[in-house]
Amino acid sequence: TYGKIMNHQNALSFPDDVDMSKDAKDLICSFLTDRKVRLGRTGVDEIKRHPFFRNDQWTFDNIRDTVAPVVPELHSDIDTSNFDDIEAEKGDAETFSPPKAFVGNQLPFIGFTYFKENQLLKGGGNSSSVEESNNSKENAKDKENCLDKKELQKNLQLLEEQLDHEMQAKDELEQKCRNATNRLDKLVKELDKEMNSRQKVEASLRQLERERALLQHQSAESLRKAEMESDRKRSLENELNVLRDQLEDLKKRNQQSQISNEEKMQLQRQLEETNAVLQAEKEAAARMKKCQAEAQKQAQSLEVSLGEVQDKYNQLENCKLEQEKQLRGLQAELEEERRNRSLGAETISDLQGSLSGLEKELKEMKSTLSKIQTEKKELQGKLNNLEKEKNNQEIDLTFKLKSLQQSLEQEEAEHKATKAKLADKNKVYQSIEEAKSEALKEMENTLQEERSSKLLVEEKLLQLQKAHSMLDCDY
Structure with missing residues (x-):
C-alpha cells in the first residue's frame, strides 16, 4: 500500500521462503531510499554498473529479451491464482445491554388522548382562538422552514466561497507548476547548450593535445637531428683539424723535403671540399636551430592555448555543476508543487462532494417545503x-x-x-x-x-x- 511504500525504511522486509540474491536485494534497497543517495542520481551509467546487471545471463541492455527465472502459469487473462486471497476482517457484532432502569420506551402505543371539555366550542371567540393557534403553528413551521432554508443557503454560500478560494489556490499552484516547468525546460535547454559547448571544447582540447603531442614529437626529432648534425659537425671539424694538421705537416715536409706540387694540390682540394661540407653543415645546423626555435614558440603558444581551453573547460564544468544544482532544486520545487496540487485537488473534491450533498439536501428541503405549502x-x-x-x-x-x-x-x-x-x-x-x-x-x-x-x-x-x-x- 501507499503507506507501506512511504514507510519503506521500517516496513520493507524480504520473505525467508523466497530465494533472492544479495544483488537483487541491494538493487531494491538502493532504489527505495532518499533521493540524495538513491541509485541513479548521477545518471543511468551508475545503474548499469550495479552488480545485479553484471552476470552471464543478462545485462542492463538485454534484460528485456532474457527469459525470467520464474515464469508463472496463466490459464487466462484474468487468472489470479498466483495471488493470495485476503479475507476481509469480520468484526464482532455490537451488542448493547438493555438498561436496568425503567425508561418507558418499551411500552406499546395505545392511541391518542382528547379533552372532553368544550371550552374551545363556547362562542365565536374560542373558534377564532383555535384558528389563531393553528395559524401561529403554521407560521412557526413556515419560519422554521425559512430558517432552515436560510441556514442551508448560508452554508451553501460558505462552501461556494471556500470552493472558489480552493480553485484560486489550485490555479495559483498550477501557475507555479507551469512556471517551474518552464524554468526547468529553460535550464534543461541551457544545460544541453552547455553540454554541446563542453563537447566542442573537449573536442578542441583533444585536437590541441594531439597537436601538442605532434609538436613535441617534431621537437624531439629536431633535437635528435640537431644532435646528429652537431656530432657530424664535430666529426667534420675533427677531420678538418686532422687535414689542417696534415697540411701543416706537408708544408713542413715541403719545406724540408720539397713535396711535389701534385700532392700539395690534392691536399688543397681536400681541404676546400672539407671546408665546403663544413659550411653546408653549419648552414643546415643554423636552419635546424631556427626550426627548433619556431617549434618551441609554437609549443609555447599551444601551451598557452591549452591553458586557456583548460580554464574554459573548468568554467564550463563549474557552470554545469551549478546548473545541475539549480535543476535538482527546481525538480524538488516541482515535486513539492505537484504534491501541493494533488492535496489541493483532494480538498476541492471533498468540498465538491460536501457541496453536492448540501445541494441535494437543499433540493429535498425545497421539495418538502413545496409539498408542505401545497398541503x-x-x-x-x-x-x-x-x-x-x-x-x-x-x-x-x-x-x-x-x-x-x-x-x-x-x-x-x-x-x-x-x-x-x-x-x-x-x-x-x-x-x-x-x-x-x-x-x-x-x-x-x-x-x-x-x-x-x-x-x-x-x-x-x-x-x-x-x-x-x-x-x-x-x-
Whole structure:
C-alpha cells in the first residue's frame, strides 16, 4: 500500500521462503531510499554498473529479451491464482445491554388522548382562538422552514466561497507548476547548450593535445637531428683539424723535403671540399636551430592555448555543476508543487462532494417545503369552505331567530292591545275576557313552543360550531 511504500525504511522486509540474491536485494534497497543517495542520481551509467546487471545471463541492455527465472502459469487473462486471497476482517457484532432502569420506551402505543371539555366550542371567540393557534403553528413551521432554508443557503454560500478560494489556490499552484516547468525546460535547454559547448571544447582540447603531442614529437626529432648534425659537425671539424694538421705537416715536409706540387694540390682540394661540407653543415645546423626555435614558440603558444581551453573547460564544468544544482532544486520545487496540487485537488473534491450533498439536501428541503405549502393551500381551501358553510348556517339561524323574535313581539303587542281593550270593557265583556284568557293561554303555549324551537336551533348551532372546531383541530 501507499503507506507501506512511504514507510519503506521500517516496513520493507524480504520473505525467508523466497530465494533472492544479495544483488537483487541491494538493487531494491538502493532504489527505495532518499533521493540524495538513491541509485541513479548521477545518471543511468551508475545503474548499469550495479552488480545485479553484471552476470552471464543478462545485462542492463538485454534484460528485456532474457527469459525470467520464474515464469508463472496463466490459464487466462484474468487468472489470479498466483495471488493470495485476503479475507476481509469480520468484526464482532455490537451488542448493547438493555438498561436496568425503567425508561418507558418499551411500552406499546395505545392511541391518542382528547379533552372532553368544550371550552374551545363556547362562542365565536374560542373558534377564532383555535384558528389563531393553528395559524401561529403554521407560521412557526413556515419560519422554521425559512430558517432552515436560510441556514442551508448560508452554508451553501460558505462552501461556494471556500470552493472558489480552493480553485484560486489550485490555479495559483498550477501557475507555479507551469512556471517551474518552464524554468526547468529553460535550464534543461541551457544545460544541453552547455553540454554541446563542453563537447566542442573537449573536442578542441583533444585536437590541441594531439597537436601538442605532434609538436613535441617534431621537437624531439629536431633535437635528435640537431644532435646528429652537431656530432657530424664535430666529426667534420675533427677531420678538418686532422687535414689542417696534415697540411701543416706537408708544408713542413715541403719545406724540408720539397713535396711535389701534385700532392700539395690534392691536399688543397681536400681541404676546400672539407671546408665546403663544413659550411653546408653549419648552414643546415643554423636552419635546424631556427626550426627548433619556431617549434618551441609554437609549443609555447599551444601551451598557452591549452591553458586557456583548460580554464574554459573548468568554467564550463563549474557552470554545469551549478546548473545541475539549480535543476535538482527546481525538480524538488516541482515535486513539492505537484504534491501541493494533488492535496489541493483532494480538498476541492471533498468540498465538491460536501457541496453536492448540501445541494441535494437543499433540493429535498425545497421539495418538502413545496409539498408542505401545497398541503397548506389545500387545508386553507378546506378551511375557507368550512368557514363559508359556517357563515351561511349562522346567517340562516340568525334570520330564523329574528323572524321568531318578530313574531313573538307581534304576539306580545297584540296581547297588550287585547288586554287593554279587555281592561276598558271588563265589565261589559267578561265573556270576552274569558275568551281572551283562553286565547292568552293558547298564545303562551305557542310562545313556549317557539322558545322550545329556539332552544333546539341554538343547540343545533352549538353542535355545528363543535363540528367546525373539530375539523379545525383535525387540519
